[in-house]
Amino acid sequence: MKSQLTGVLILCILFIFSCKNEVEQAEPVDYNTLTDQEKRMPENALLGLETNPELETTLFASEPMLVNPTNMDIDARGRVWVTEGFNYRIQIHKNHPVKEEGDRIVILEDEDGDGKADTSKVFYQGTDINSALGILVLGNRVIVSCSPLVIMLTDTDGDDKADKKDILFSGIQGIQHDHGAHAFVFGPDGKLYFNFGNSGEKLLDKDGNPLKDKTGAVIDNSGNPFREGMVFRCNMDLSELEVLGNNFRNNYEVAVDSYGTLWQSDNDDDGNQGVRINYVMEYGNFGYKDEMTGAGWRSKRTGMSDSIPLRHWHLNDPGVVPNLLQTGAGSPTGIVLYEGSLLPNVFQGQIIHTDAGPNVVRSYPVKDDGAGYKATIVNILKGNKDQWFRPSDVCVAPDGSLMVSDWYDPGVGGHGVGDLKQGRIFRIAPKGKRYDIETPTIKTEKEAIQALQSPNMATRYLGFTLLESMGSKAEAALKDMWSSSNPIFKARALWLLTKMDDKRQTYLNEAIGDKNADIRITAIRIARNYPETLNPVLKQLSKDSSPQVRREVAIALRNDNSSEAEDLWIDLALQYDGKDRWYLEALGIGAQNKSAKLYRKWLAKVGSKWNEKLGRDIVWRLRDDQTLDKLVELISTSPEPWDDKLRYFRAFDFHSEPARNKALLSLVKKDSKNKDQVVITALPHFSNDFAAKNPEIKNMLNASLKSYQGTTEYLELVKKFALKSKAKEVFELALDSAQSQIGIEAFKLLIDMDKQDLIVASINKSNSGVVVDLLGNIDDWDAMNLLTDIILDDSNDSELREHALNSMGKSRRGQRKLISIIENGDLPTTMDSLAIKVFLASGHEDLRKQASGLLQSPELANGKTFSPINQLVKMDGDVANGEKVFQRTCVACHQVNGKGIDFGPKLSEIGSKLAKSALYKAILDPSEAISFGYEGVDLKMKDGSEVRGYIASNTENYIELVLMGGLKNRYQKNDIQETVPMDGSLMTSMAVAMEEQELVDLVSYLEQLK
Known part of the structure; x- marks a missing residue:
């Protein structure tokens, strides 16, 4: 028997060594040698990715377990919950298959701890969650964001199937659109945070009634006061709903750290390299559209940045919160705060973010920067070879590892879908770390405290809710956590300790004396929930050494119109250093609804120092009309360079119209060494009616305009004041700048001023080719009529007529005009072949087919065919x-x-x-x-x-x-x-x-x- 066992043992050892030898001898697969089909296979998924050298990426799950993952969450058992987008934009993608039963929420589970999902089960499926963009797991309840609804699905019997459905919010626009409703997250304060992009438009209750912010403002994008994308906070019962920030483009998801600080990403208008990461300063305006008018970033305004990525966010405007970081081009998606300890130090306490455009998962290590922050970029996972890698979300598992969902598609943005069969989940952790997670038992204070310390949100939720329900019985356990050297744990404990009415002040007093500024900030945020505690906390921290703490004091003064609040604001304003934009914007937020009183008090305190840098900034930022006389003085007498003064002109646009007109009139009447510059720059800021009725303004315009001939400013003023006497100069400007936007706009202005005679007189002269090109570029019916005259006038030489026909073909309007010429039988047959070429290049299928019959051209009717x-x-x-x-x-x-x-x-x-x-x-x-x-x-x-x-x-x-x-x-x-x-x-x-x-x-x- 012994010899038999020995023989078996020897055979096993030989087998192990044989397998080891095979592994060692196996040639690594060269990704570049694979066929496209092989590259797309799950077994080769990791070959196309590059992982940070301190980490390891493994494939947790792939098709057919899931397809097109849009968002995910991870429960306390380490199971990954995924919303799918198979039916994304089915109303547009007519040729794509449809799941008639609707999209799914699937639960992926690794049952043996090897880091790979073994099972995939369907929690819910329905057309009401087609392309859902958000999921949050809260015990046996799941919040799903899918415009127009936010719904709560409940598993009442523990079988991992939704049994109950409740509507939380309705009316959110952006249906089947990634700029609509996005994911909910559970905050350290026990509240819900969520957002929608700029297609969301409004928020209604479950019955379709408009909802209001805590301040009483209706939540919609009308500009009264909110615009575009927004981020929200509310209690678990949906009460005390607040808009925490607005005027984003597509703020895809929000992340909240344990101190209550909010972080988001935001997408630019495609191709403008303006993707940004934001620290969401509460109640701030984030500048996607003009705050006052809703005008887009392309619209000209005084002082706008030469840099398009900066111009994109109106960062030169008073009242716009700065960006934390701009990351260039991209399609940003999921975001999370990593508050675990498994990953290396560089990632701990930092933002982790997915950007599907450049195929990357990044961290943005943040450092303090005055009253705000600054950040750098550290890549975690990059699709350096596989460009189909489209990370859509990132979450933290109970063990501190990361899970990344991959939509997996050849394209991203513009609602395109190139693949409906694939989707992946990757796990990122230090090398060799198993995904071995035990189902937690959370029934005692000790177990709840352990859960509250988890890096995983779903686990923290379970710990938080149990401790909250225990009330004062949990104090001893929470007090131990409050004594921790880990400030993240301290902050989490503080939120709960201060929910105990009789203990609140004790722990707030301890918190405002803490050496860690983030703990002091947390204390302020907590005190805002309990008005009776707020003023004492703010008084003690209004002269804090940390500008970030003072920032929070300023924000806490918003909508507090008491004399105590005014005095605190003055103290804060006197501590402004003249260069910290974060601090300045916090002062502006804190001054809301009391600017007039604050300005008078501040001016009395600061005296002549108002005309120093710190004072000039506050004059620029405050919205009270009393500051207008100081803006006039700054423009007239300040020694600042002219370019620096442009911001004062822009500030006029944020004041009431009558006061603004009066102040501007006093400005342009003043004599100064740069009188012409002042007049030309000030005139666009007058309201049109006021300027048109004031001959004094028109006289100043005529006196100053000559020195600006040939500039954009010149053209805009001619247009604003309808100066037909300047038509000849405008015509010359158009010819001199024919290849630029200003030349096209100048020519369009001539048409609008009914000065076609100047254009007609130029035909058959040396500049006729330029004129013909300009007529084609301005896409105007009158311009098309002029081109028609050139084409049909047989006294013109053939080259000019053909040039005019080509120019007419540049636009759809021109092609429609050309069809009408052909229909009327007016086009010379000698020009038919040229017309065919125009329509071949058109791309407008309806017009090509129409022209095909008129010109008897089969080539036009059939179009071109290419290989698949x-x-x-x-x-x-x-x-x-x-x-x-x-x-x-x-x-x-x-x-x-x-x-x-x-x-x-x-x-x-x-x-x-x-x-x-x-x-x-x-x-x-x-x-x-x-x-x-x-x-x-x-x-x-x-x-x-x-x-x-x-x-x-x-x-x-x-x-x-x-x-x-x-x-x-x-x-x-x-x-x-x-x-x-x-x-x-x-x-x-x-x-x-x-x-x-x-x-x-x-x-x-x-x-x-x-």
């Missing part, structure tokens, strides 16, 4: 020739590195955002995935005309459209009959103007733009 995309991606292209194709076909609508027409999304980094197959798809079918903000509209005017473009600004009085060619034009709402969204894209498929190899070359060129 799966074959095109295998073809080799010539990058140099692709750039030439781009210059010929795409530059009229897109910019690369600042060159081209600024109409469609900028493409300077498009190769980072779209994989090769997605690039082909975008070119061949641009209506399949339209970037948000570039959706076309038709304005039906009351005079019967029609204008097509995309909306740059939509204010109370006007809509500003960006037209083909990049021209921006404003249309008064009184003149608009109807605004009709387009079904398809403004961006036409230019592939019809290419041969197949040219298309391949173009994609090769675009692919390397990174």
